[in-house]
Amino acid sequence: xxxxxxxxILLLTFFFISSISFAxxxxxxxxxxxxxxxxxxxxxxxxxxxxxLKSLLETNQRVVVDFIYGTCTTICPIMSAxxxxxxxxxGDKSDSVQLVSITIDPEHDTPEILKDYLEKYRAKPGWDFxxxxxxxxxxxxxxxxxxxxxxxxxxxLTFIRSPTEDKWIRLxxxxxxxxxxxxxxxxxN
Amino acid sequence: xxxxxxxxxxxxxxxxxxxxTVCLLNLSLFTTTATASGKDLSAQEIKHLGEKMYREGLxxxxxxxxxxxxxxxxxxxxxxxxxxxxxxxxxxxxEGEVITPPTNGNTLYKQRKPxxxxxVFVPIIHNYAVYLPERPAYxxxxxxxLLVTGYDPTGRSVLDAMPxxxxxxxxxxxxxxxxxxxxxxxAPGVTKDHIKFATVIVEGTDPVAVESMVIPLQYSxxxxxxxxxxxxxxxxxxxxxxxxxxxxxxxxxxxKRWVISGPPETWREQLEKYYKEDPVxxxxxxxxxxxxxxxxxxxEENEIPNLFPIVDNPVISDTDWYTQYLSRGIRxxxxxxxxxxxxxxxxxxxxxxxxxxxxxxxxxALADGFRTTWNSRGHAPAVEITLKENEPFSGxxxxxxxxxxxxxxxxxxxxxxxxGNVASLVGLSTGPGVxxxxxxxxxxxxxxxxxxxxxxxxxxxxxxxxxxxxxxxxTARKVLEGKPIEDFDPIILRQSFIAQEVLGKALMEMxxxxxxxxxxDTIGMFxxxxxxxxxxxxxxxxxxxxxxxxxxxxxxxxxxxQLEKLTEWxxx
Numbered sequence: 001x002x003x004x005x006x007x008x009i010l011l012l013t014f015f016f017i018s019s020i021s022f023a024x025x026x027x028x029x030x031x032x033x034x035x036x037x038x039x040x041x042x043x044x045x046x047x048x049x050x051x052x053l054k055s056l057l058e059t060n061q062r063v064v065v066d067f068i069y070g071t072c073t074t075i076c077p078i079m080s081a082x083x084x085x086x087x088x089x090x091g092d093k094s095d096s097v098q099l100v101s102i103t104i105d106p107e108h109d110t111p112e113i114l115k116d117y118l119e120k121y122r123a124k125p126g127w128d129f130x131x132x133x134x135x136x137x138x139x140x141x142x143x144x145x146x147x148x149x150x151x152x153x154x155x156x157l158t159f160i161r162s163p164t165e166d167k168w169i170r171l172x173x174x175x176x177x178x179x180x181x182x183x184x185x186x187x188x189n
Numbered sequence: 190x191x192x193x194x195x196x197x198x199x200x201x202x203x204x205x206x207x208x209x210t211v212c213l214l215n216l217s218l219f220t221t222t223a224t225a226s227g228k229d230l231s232a233q234e235i236k237h238l239g240e241k242m243y244r245e246g247l248x249x250x251x252x253x254x255x256x257x258x259x260x261x262x263x264x265x266x267x268x269x270x271x272x273x274x275x276x277x278x279x280x281x282x283x284e285g286e287v288i289t290p291p292t293n294g295n296t297l298y299k300q301r302k303p304x305x306x307x308x309v310f311v312p313i314i315h316n317y318a319v320y321l322p323e324r325p326a327y328x329x330x331x332x333x334x335l336l337v338t339g340y341d342p343t344g345r346s347v348l349d350a351m352p353x354x355x356x357x358x359x360x361x362x363x364x365x366x367x368x369x370x371x372x373x374x375x376a377p378g379v380t381k382d383h384i385k386f387a388t389v390i391v392e393g394t395d396p397v398a399v400e401s402m403v404i405p406l407q408y409s410x411x412x413x414x415x416x417x418x419x420x421x422x423x424x425x426x427x428x429x430x431x432x433x434x435x436x437x438x439x440x441x442x443x444x445k446r447w448v449i450s451g452p453p454e455t456w457r458e459q460l461e462k463y464y465k466e467d468p469v470x471x472x473x474x475x476x477x478x479x480x481x482x483x484x485x486x487x488x489e490e491n492e493i494p495n496l497f498p499i500v501d502n503p504v505i506s507d508t509d510w511y512t513q514y515l516s517r518g519i520r521x522x523x524x525x526x527x528x529x530x531x532x533x534x535x536x537x538x539x540x541x542x543x544x545x546x547x548x549x550x551x552x553x554a555l556a557d558g559f560r561t562t563w564n565s566r567g568h569a570p571a572v573e574i575t576l577k578e579n580e581p582f583s584g585x586x587x588x589x590x591x592x593x594x595x596x597x598x599x600x601x602x603x604x605x606x607x608x609g610n611v612a613s614l615v616g617l618s619t620g621p622g623v624x625x626x627x628x629x630x631x632x633x634x635x636x637x638x639x640x641x642x643x644x645x646x647x648x649x650x651x652x653x654x655x656x657x658x659x660x661x662x663x664t665a666r667k668v669l670e671g672k673p674i675e676d677f678d679p680i681i682l683r684q685s686f687i688a689q690e691v692l693g694k695a696l697m698e699m700x701x702x703x704x705x706x707x708x709x710d711t712i713g714m715f716x717x718x719x720x721x722x723x724x725x726x727x728x729x730x731x732x733x734x735x736x737x738x739x740x741x742x743x744x745x746x747x748x749x750x751q752l753e754k755l756t757e758w759x760x761x
Contacts, residue, residue, distance in 0.1 A: 044761060048566060071713075071729035074274045074287045078350065081264045107727055107737040107759045112565075121268050133761050150716040151729070154285045174287075174349060177262030 029173025031183070036159075036168050039139045043102070043132035046114035051130060053140065056100060062188055063098045063161040067146055067154060069105035070113040075156050078174050080121050082158070085177040086184060087124045097184070099127040104151045106137045144168075162187040230366055239367020244277070246270040248360055256352035269352050276730065277510070278706035279371030282714055287350050290321055294369030297327045332368075333361050372704040378470035379703045383441050384696075385467065386410070389460070389475040389484050389498070392450035401681035402476045402499050403446070408668040409689035410442045417441045435700040444473065449484075456483040464491065471708060474498060474688050476681075479550060485512050494708050497688035497735075499681050502554055509733065511705075513691075513712060515684055515723070516736040519551055519629070522649035523558025523602070525739035526625050528760045530598050531566045533623075540597035542571040543590065543621075547603050549578050555602040555627055572596070582606070584613030591620060598623040605634035608642065615641050623647060628742060628752075635744060635752070643744045647755060651739035652680070653724045656751050661721035683722035687735075690720065724758040 038054050045051050057063050064083070068076035080101070087094040103109040114129040131137070141147040148154040160169040160183060169187055171180075238249045246254050246266030254266025271292065276282050279293035290296070301324050324343050327335070331342045339353035340346055356364055378385035388406060390399055420427040420439045430438030447463045449456045460483070475484060475498035485504040488495045488511040495512040503514040517524065530542060544559060546552040556573065564570055572594050576582050582603070587610045591599065599621040601607045607626055614620045628635055628648035638646060652658065665682050666674055668689075674682070695711045696703075710730070717727040726735035738758035745753045 069729070071731055072284070073276065073282050073730055074284045074289055074350065077264075077269050077273055078258055081258050081262050081269065084264065084268075085262045105727070105729060106761065107725075108729055108732055122265075131761065133757055134759060135757060152284055152714060152716050156285070 029171055029175050029179065032170045032172075033165075033167050034145070034170050035166075036144055039136075039143050041132065041136040041139055043130040043136060043140075044111055046111055046118055046129045048111040051128070053130070056098065056128070057161065059098065060163050061096060061098050062163060062184070063100060064184070065100045065102065065144070065159040065161075067104050067141060067144075067148075067157060068101050069103045069151055069154075070109045070117050071105070072151075072154075075154065075174070079156060079158065080117075082175055082177060082180045083127055084121050084123070086180060087127065089177075089181060094124045095126040097126060099123075101127070101129045102137065102140060103129065103131045104137065104141065104148060104154055106131045106134050145170075160184060160187040164188075230363060235363060235366045235370060239363050239370070242266075242356075242360070242364050243271045243279075243367055243371075248356070249363065255355040258348075258352040264352060266352075266354060273730075274351070276706075276710040276713070278704050278710045279368065280702060280704070280707045280710060282710070282730075284714070288321065289350070291372075292368055293371035294373055297332060297368065300324070300326045329365055332365055336361070336364070372702065372707060376470050376703055376705045377468035381436070382439070383443065384703065385443050385445070385469040386471055386473050387445040387447045387463065387467075387469045388473050389447045389449060389477075389495075391456075391477040391479070392448050394476050394478055397676070398478075398499070398678050398681055399476055401678040402474050402685045403444075404672075404677070405668040405682060405685035405689050406444055406473050408670065409693060410444045413693075414441045434697055437696055437700065445469070447472075453480050453483050457487055460484065460487045464493075469493070470703060471496060471692075471705065472498075473692060474685050476500070485509070488512050492705055494705050496692055496712075497684065499684055502550065503734070506733070508731075510709065510731075512733065513709065514734050515687065515726075516651065517558075517734045519554040519627075520558030521651055521734075521736075521739050522627050522629065523555040523560075524562040525649055525651075525741065525760050526600060527559045527562035527566070529741050529756060530623065530625075531563065531568065532760070534566075534568055536622075537597035541569070541594055542598045542600070543574065543594050543596040544571040544600045545574045545576065545582075545587075545590070545602070546600075547576050547578060551627075551630060552576075552602045555630075559600060571600070576603070582610060584610045587611070588613050588617070591617065595619055596621045598625070600625045602627055602630070605631050605637070607631075608634065608638060608646075611642055611646055612639065615645070620645070625649065625741070636750075638744045640746065643746060643750070646743070648742050648744075648752075649739055650742045650752065651736065652722050654740075654742075654752050654754065658722065664721050680722065683720075687720045687722070687726070691715075 038057050041053050042050050043053055057065065064086075066079050066083075068079055083099050083101070086097070087099070090096065103114065109131045111131065114131060118127060118129055138147065144157070144159060146155075146157050155172065156174045158171045158175065158180075160171070161167075162169065169183060171183060175183070241247045241249070242254065246256075246269065248254055256264050256266045256269050258264050258269060274282060274289040275292040279291060281289040281291045283289070301321060322343070322345060324341055324345070327342065335341050335347070336354050336356060339348040339351065388403060416426070416430055417439050420430045427438065445467065447460065449459045472488065472493060472495040475481075475495060477484070477498070477500050480502060481498055481500040482504055484495070484498070487493070489509055493511060497513060497515050500514070501519045503516075503518045504512070505517060505520070542563070544556055546556040560571065560573075574590060591614060601611065601624065603626070611624060614624070624645055625647050626649075628650035631648065635648065661683065662674060665679070665686055668682070668686055669677070691712060694715070695708055698711050699707055713728050713730040713732065715728045717725055719725055723736040724738050727737065728735060739760065740754050740758060741756045741760065742752045742754055744750050
């Protein structure tokens with residue numbers, strides 16, 4: 001093929017590819033590193049089991065925490081999709097991280113509802129969803145500087161604990177799967 | 190230089206490449222945007238299959254829709270359904286910082302532009318969001334393109350919060366046709382000047398109870414109609430009214446009483462007749478001392494909202510949509526007792542729980558509430574002893590039951606006669622550690638609980654503490670317009686007060702978009718509130734029982750005791 005034809009093919013291919021690009025806008029989020037003091041409360045997980053929050057969060061594993069609720073629209077599906085994606089990417093190693101979701105609608109979210117939620121997202125072991133008394137949940141939200149006056153006002157906040165540094169990485173915003181993986185991996189170093 | 194272009198073969202090759210590329214481009218951009226005239230789709234197909242896609246994230250084939258969120262994270266369409274953000278009415282939502290605009294055909298196929306040329310404010314029809322950017326009206330092609338690529342006709346990406354979906358061909362036609370059916374025309378009972386409501390009353394219900402239910406609703410309707418008159422007569426009122434309520438300010442309401450009688454099996458026919466003669470937008474309140482099921486079913490199947498009927502036995506469902514209840518009814522007390530005892534069950538060792546109840550509707554609801562929740566927590570079922578409606582039951586019999594079963598905890602679902610019976614257990618060294626009864630069933634008899642029983646008898650109490658509730662009398666009196674509050678049932682009065690408050694708040698938010706699903710979607714997005722009677726009521730998409738709470742209380746010591754809380758409002 002001659003030079004001219006090759007150029008034509010190249011130009012047209014370039015045009016073709018760029019016209020079907022699905023690149024997303026770069027997601028925006030804020031990242032800070034904070035020292036949080038976990039209150040010693042006992043919450044209830046999706047199996048109805050009582051769980052001491054400090055024992056769940058202060059371990060040698062990496063831990064990720066978010067605040068969602070069962071009938072949430074909009075934000076929570078995106079955040080939970082991030083959890084699902086992380087578990088899938090980790091494959092066999094999905095139990096190397098403890099994913100924790102804490103409900104900000106403890107009045108409505110019974111263990112049965114938490115379990116249904118996790119099933120809907122096909123959560124693998126290693127992702128626990130917690131409820132409890134309103135007072136205890138508020139204490140936990142306050143401890144993470146994530147107190148919402150009302151569940152309808154909640155914000156997308158995800159916290160990753162780095163076991164080596166014993167600090168929490170606070171991520172504020174809706175993260176794409178890739179960004180979330182990157183932050184997760186950074187936290188382990 | 191090679192002059193290949195100028196040869197015939199050269200020209201042919203370039204032409205072929207160009208044609209091929211153009212064809213490929215056409216395919217890639219427009220395969221998924223097949224003209225969706227929807228003309229050959231039946232209404233049934235659109236509703237059934239479109240609904241499945243919109244509400245459940247399932248393609249007509251039954252497979253989950255493939256979706257990609259925030260650009261690259263694959264998710265099942267089943268966990269990222271349209272309904273979860275755009276809600277059932279398609280009118281969108283606002284939660285935290287994320288605004289989901291409407292996705293009904295009426296909105297999509299209209300241009301979105303500023304109210305005032307050059308202004309940053311771009312109002313949409315209801316109050317939710319004023320900061321959405323301009324866009325032209327969608328067409329079937331650009332709408333399909335948005336769904337597949339995540340880019341709107343202005344090139345703006347929605348992918349920060351909305352997935353892009355892999356939907357093609359006929360499935361896309363169905364999806365688009367379905368969106369056009371969402372909130373597409375005003376509901377029955379609504380005109381631009383008037384909204385019709387009705388309240389369902391079961392004949393034979395105590396007249397005081399009926400009036401206590403109707404009066405707050407009627408007050409609210411009268412007040413609205415007064416505003417409409419004032420708006421017509423006075424420009425300043427009209428302006429103020431318009432600022433607060435939009436076009437609602439000049440609209441009038443009416444409230445009809447639909448009285449139903451005879452056996453419950455005949456109620457459905459009576460309701461259908463009322464509805465056929467004069468369709469209403471929604472039912473408000475309503476009252477029945479027995480079942481509510483036929484009315485609930487009528488609303489569900491005709492897709493008519495019913496706000497806060499006054500019933501002891503609401504229909505309990507996780508998925509039914511159209512009736513918003515105040516609580517789960519009497520059974521909520523039994524459920525709370527189960528959760529309360531469950532929290533201390535470790536201390537019971539091998540000792541049993543005994544549940545004694547009257548075989549009346551009330552007793553059975555309490556017992557069933559307890560039983561279902563208690564058993565679901567994995568405990569050994571309670572020993573149950575039933576009493577016929579008028580069967581005598583003595584303190585001696587109670588002592589014998591306790592001696593036989595030695596329960597760690599005892600529940601007695603009965604009226605105030607239980608106080609005399611429980612007195613027989615005072616001083617018993619092997620008596621149960623906890624005795625629970627229904628505070629609501631005891632009613633005023635709570636205040637007659639003898640001092641020696643107060644320490645051992647605990648009560649379920651699904652309302653705010655009386656000494657704190659008294660300050661809400663002022664609020665309740667508002668709707669009585671001078672009538673003495675003593676002439677009414679104080680609980681029903683407050684419950685009905687809540688109904689008209691919630692209705693008013695919802696209509697104010699909805700502005701001129703009076704679709705039925707939108708009414709329930711709007712209520713579903715309300716913040717928690719702290720009304721008369723209930724410590725707190727809360728809502729959420731699909732949540733249909735506003736009060737989740739019930740205290741466990743005890744009567745305090747002394748001559749002028751107060752009820753004292755032993756738990757939080759919601760017992761986990």
